[in-house]
Amino acid sequence: MRTLRPSLRLACATVCAALLVAGCAGNDTSSAGSANSTGPIVIGTSISLSGNTVLASIKDGYQLAVDKANAAGGVTVGGVKRKIKLVVLDNRSDTNTMVQQVRSLVLSDHAVALLGSCCQQNIDMQGQADALKTPLMMGALPVELLPKGKGYTWDSFQSLADGADKFYELADTTSTNKKILVVTSNDAQGKSTGQLWAGLGKKNGYTIASTKAVPTGTTDFSDVIQSGKSTGAQVLIASMAPQDCFAMWKQMKALAYKPKLAIGLQCAQTPGWSSLGTLGDGTLVQLNWTDSAGLPDTQMIVDKFAKKYPALNDLGSVALGYHEAQVLMNAISRSGDATAASVNKALAATDMTSALGPVKFTANKSTTPSFIGQWENGRIQQVWPAKGAVPLKSLAGLR
């Protein structure tokens, strides 16, 4: 730099210093949001619409609720009718993409609130909601699995304990040796589910013959199956990603492991289960919705989506999305100004009935009813509670 004249050097240094001072000064620019205006209120979601998990039915539920609200002129906020703009981004089942999309929804699209995705992604999304101080209304995560956050995440879904109790009530109606094999994924959801179901199994007089936690993406379940066979477990509780359950069910058939009852938590609830054909028949699922339980808006959901989604669990996912969006829009309308902070406050005071039943939050959780269904010929039918149910059949697929 010897060729630079001292005055030029001084000028360069001054410019650099001025820019640095400007940079260090910080900024007060905050998200403008859609508050205090009459324009549309933006709510957003980063949901998995491609990749390992496809949640198109939940997205349809979101859209149904938003379309219905907008058709009625929008949501009334502070005495003014405002339309809702739903921004849906596909995160390709990738957590990195989900995080980046959620941040862009809040910081660039100025979403005042978020809707959830599913399962483990919901847990990852909670951190973003807390960091961005933006309410996140979610389902598809059993209420026991919601981590303690900073109060911006609201989970209204079924309870694992409730589902487990119903499962054991149902299991008591059939003859087994009461020995259980518990197989879960080794993520937070899988481990917590396994512990909770095993604990309640013991309370209900069952013996935990073996417990296994496997990484997502496991393809070889031979040691798990061997453990089930060697301990003689006649009741199987599996809580894993769909592709893992598919692999395990096929290997159970190949290795001739024949439990008398099997429930696939998380995995058998996905539409892909029907692709197992007869192998999946008889498998039990925990349901958050059935068309025979007399829940609100059932007929509308069936009328609009029964052709697109013939399976009961898919219709249940539509109902779940509809329920989440209903609860959120209800809070937006009570918020007074549609800012993130006031929507969050309004969510805490929720007391309404949605497509999944009554919703009232305690410690950011609200439990919706659980049902037990059973796969039969590519369809799920409610088998418990007895009201509105068909009789339990054998686990035909593995026999």
Added chain:
Amino acid sequence: MTLTPTLRRWWPAAALLLATTVCFALGGVLDNGTLDLGVTLLCYLAIAQAWNILAGFGGLVSLGSAAFVATGGYAAALLLVHTGLSWPLAVAAAPVAAMLLALLLSAALLRLRGDYFSIGTLAIAIALQALIRNWDWAGGASGVTLPVDAVPSGGNLYQIAVLVAALAMALTLYARHSAFGLRLAAIRDNEPAAAGLGVAVRRHQLAALLPAGAITGLAGAVIAFQFVVISPDSVASVSWSLNAVLMAVVGGMGTVLGPLLGVAVVYYGLTRELQSQQTLSLVIEGILLIAIVRFAPQGVWPLLCRATRRLLGPRPGSGRPAADSGKETETAPPGTEPLAVDLA
């Protein structure tokens, strides 16, 4: 216009300093959405440049960037969560941890050549992800939540990201213009010949691996602060490795500005702008990669340089030697091209 040798030597560094200063200053004026986008772009730039130093200049095609992102991210996060260290110390620990990992792995990795090196690095990234997933102290599969109030955000995080990206760019400039870079390129182009001329192959490769790992780890710490919740599925995802390769290859590996262009095209142009049409984004990404491999194997930046020189170069019959063939960029070792492509 002719430049004095001193200016010719220092202007890329001066340009980088000016760009860094301007970008740093923007941290005080940009809105939150742009700042967040900036952090993402700058982290990708640092990771892609680190990969570029290793693969573009050193010929070590790594698929293990994710391992260093995870090491840096988790080192910073775990120190913050379990020891209560301040964030600057946590950030400082990230490159140290990543360098230690690089040093540990170098004994095995640097014995591998070509595809075997790539597969070895990929295996390490996958193994590290599995290790974290089963490591309860690191939160297992559910990950770690950083104390939101104890980590920088907004403009401050952006400014840290600017410094990390600037460091990566400076290292790349050094690799491009130094004798060390020339020796590294010699190893890349013909390892036995370079060794025969007295270049210490293993030592030079290690000297590229360590800073590349450190920069990637540093970017990992910034990503951890941005994400707040980190898990094996996020910071240890193999997608970091794939994106680093894609961005550097699309932009132009072995060049200084190529990865910058690659980050802009791949992340901003395809991922971000087409995020409401993810399938279309994936299809375009695939087509772009095929087109680049087929028609511009050196990447977009060298292609643009050649096209620019062709447009600005002497017309036929002007009597001056043609400088627009682009051959120099393709064949000349780093540091020997004319000034017109000095940043290439």
